[in-house]
Amino acid sequence: MTYLEKQSNPLDPVHFRGNLQADYLYTSGAAGDKFFKHIMENDSFLASECEECGTVFCPPRLYCEDCFVEIPDEKWKEVPAKGTVRLFTTAMLNTFGEPLEVPKIIGLIDIEGTDSSMLGILKTKDQKQDLTGITVEAVFRPTQEREGTLKDILYFNESG
Numbered sequence: 171m172t173y174l175e176k177q178s179n180p181l182d183p184v185h186f187r188g189n190l191q192a193d194y195l196y197t198s199g200a201a202g203d204k205f206f207k208h209i210m211e212n213d214s215f216l217a218s219e220c221e222e223c224g225t226v227f228c229p230p231r232l233y234c235e236d237c238f239v240e241i242p243d244e245k246w247k248e249v250p251a252k253g254t255v256r257l258f259t260t261a262m263l264n265t266f267g268e269p270l271e272v273p274k275i276i277g278l279i280d281i282e283g284t285d286s287s288m289l290g291i292l293k294t295k296d297q298k299q300d301l302t303g304i305t306v307e308a309v310f311r312p313t314q315e316r317e318g319t320l321k322d323i324l325y326f327n328e329s330g
């Protein structure tokens with residue numbers, strides 16, 4: 171299938187080969203900007219807590235999406251860059267379908283002290299281990315090499 175062919179069943183999986191130009195700019199917004207500036211200088215995360223329902227967002231949000239209320243600055247807090255692995259997968263191929271020299275484990279991590287999860291690369295000595303439920307801690311780039319992006323988090327290491 172090429173990208174010019176019409177897809178008749180929206181449930182059919184679609185796969186394109188080749189290059190597709192996709193120019194876009196996605197801004198991190200005011201809350202995301204604060205989050206990324208924080209991780210440039212700290213080995214922790216910023217979170218914000220809704221006063222109405224108590225949900226703690228990480229990365230932080232300016233508004234609660236459930237209660238439609240603003241989250242004021244005084245409800246922002248620092249949380250440790252730690253969490254619990256909820257689920258994970260092991261990538262054996264790169265984005266071009268070529269085998270990776272070292273398989274990459276990607277996990278969904280429930281961030282400690284929040285109601286949010288974050289994707290991250292997991293480092294473990296045992297590739298076959300079931301990582302579900304283990305506690306992990308973010309390993310950041312050296313402070314002078316940080317750029318204020320998620321790439322400042324190199325990976326998550328098993329902790330404790």
Ligand SMILES: [Zn+2]
Binds near residue numbers: 221222223224234237
């Ligand atoms: Zn809320």
